[in-house]
Amino acid sequence: MDVRQLRHFVAVADTLHFGRAAERLGMTQPPLSQSIQTLERELGAPLFDRTRRSVALSPFGAAWLPHVREALDGLGALPEIAERLRRGRSGRLELSFVSTADYSILPRLVHGFRQLYPDVDLALTEATSDMQIAALREGHGQAGIIIPDAEAPVPEGFAYRRLVAEPLIAAVPESWLAEGRLRLAGPALPPEAVISSPLVVFPRPAAPSFYDLVTGYYAACGGTAHVVQNAIQMQTIISLVSAGMGIALVPASLRHLARSGVRYLDLSGPAPELETGLIWRRDDRTPTLANFLAMVEAELAAA
Template identity: 45%
Template sequence: MKETLVDLRAWRQFLAVAEELHFGRAALRLHMTQPPVTQAIAQLEKTLGIVLFDRTRRRVALTPAGEALLPDVRDLLERAQALPARARAAAAGEVGRVRLAFVSTIGFAHLPQWVRDFRVLCPQVALELVEATGDVQLEALARGEIDAGLMLHSPGFAPPGLALLRVAQEPLVLALPAAHPCARAERPAVADVLAEPLVIFPRRIVPSLHDAIFGLYHAAGRVPVIAQEAIQMQTIVNLVWGGLGVAWVPESVRQFQRDGVVYRAAGELARTGRGKATVVLPACETSLVWPAGGANPALARFVAFVREREVAGR
């Protein structure tokens, strides 16, 4: 059976009578005459099929059913009164939801502080976080399952159809077993490690950065010897500790300390063949990406927040 909806005006009249327990005073409070209020309550009771008030010549009292309804009616009317302000806040991005995916490396540095500050600044915006690699983020963005992502990539990365805000730039450093001979040098020569087995992420995870690392080897006339692939940077470092090989990781991964693993900035690499130019070592960037032309005001507020932090951090 389909229930008949009761409009807010009828509930306001019910609340006035319930709080005044007098039809005359309730009518004055509502700026009405008494007969329409009496008729409205009678119609409400008929619609609901229950008696809300016991009436005598001497008194008006709520029935048990009326008493039970009273707290819910107060809550309903308070929420209805707050709706216009909430709608304006939602349009301004002060209320809403941002589903944000992120790579693990941003969690070593910026992300924890950003989350804390943004929740203080916009407490009514639900910031929902999910850790995901770049390939998973791009698929989720295409399906509309997330609103934005913090992705790792090489400089110059520009995903089609997405807006991009660079938030971090850092070099790649070597993760080496502590017992490795190159670990004793403050800046080991790149040529000394290019023949070592390599622990690296699969190309599908961050194609641009994977290609940049391979480009370094090819510039030196080497072909990387892949010992093991792993998705998470923490796993890559743990595999280095296990002696499977060496790895190139973003500098921020230094904050992940693992006994038996050291991080070293590599020295310059001279190009083989003609000329004496040096090969530029790969660097990486982390960017906030989101659908171009998106209409989520809460996301726009978060992007502006991150942009302010990125500018301040320069």
């Protein structure tokens, strides 16, 4: 069967008259009757009960009619669906992100995109920067929010946009403050308290720029980082701090991650800044990605 036959069936079902149905369809009655007969033979059941004076839907035809209408309605919607896909107003956008972005730029970008494109399926995946770049290089996903490599922030074949840079602060166990184990300089943590404390940090292979930024601060303060534990998720790092395992240097936006047993303190003096940015393949022409990039530019301009 084809779409033409289905439209013939609906026209006759609506009018219950082959002559009026043929007129509506802009054809003569004999070809219409032949089309219906061909369709009935293909289906193996009559669609209409015919007499010399009347035409009525058969029980089979009456039961099949709603399904045919639904199928034709779906066909009629295809041009509009294609246009929405072409313009990126529907479809799918796969966005990956580092755990630190969950407390800074990610909620704002997700909210902005949802407001503009509610019909786009937005798929979010948390992953380290190296895993995101590897996945994008293999063609998985459209964009990633990463901590860029200080030595090579933009791998070949990719484009990059800086999103935010924020100072590092210290996450310290509250118990250490209560015990006097850490001495503060006013409300801030002085360098000597930082370099004398064990450190919980991302493993370097997973986040080399972040790791080097933290350990570089220790070196600039005249000390060496004593790493007692690595963790690849920021929530885990903060949990380990809460357990009293050590301190962590984290982006200032982590203040939004409230955890009992943890206090967030500014670093006295100049603090290193952590950059977070958006990366995508230069050759990716996905309409939803183009819309996302345009929204990111608008959000940054409005900030």
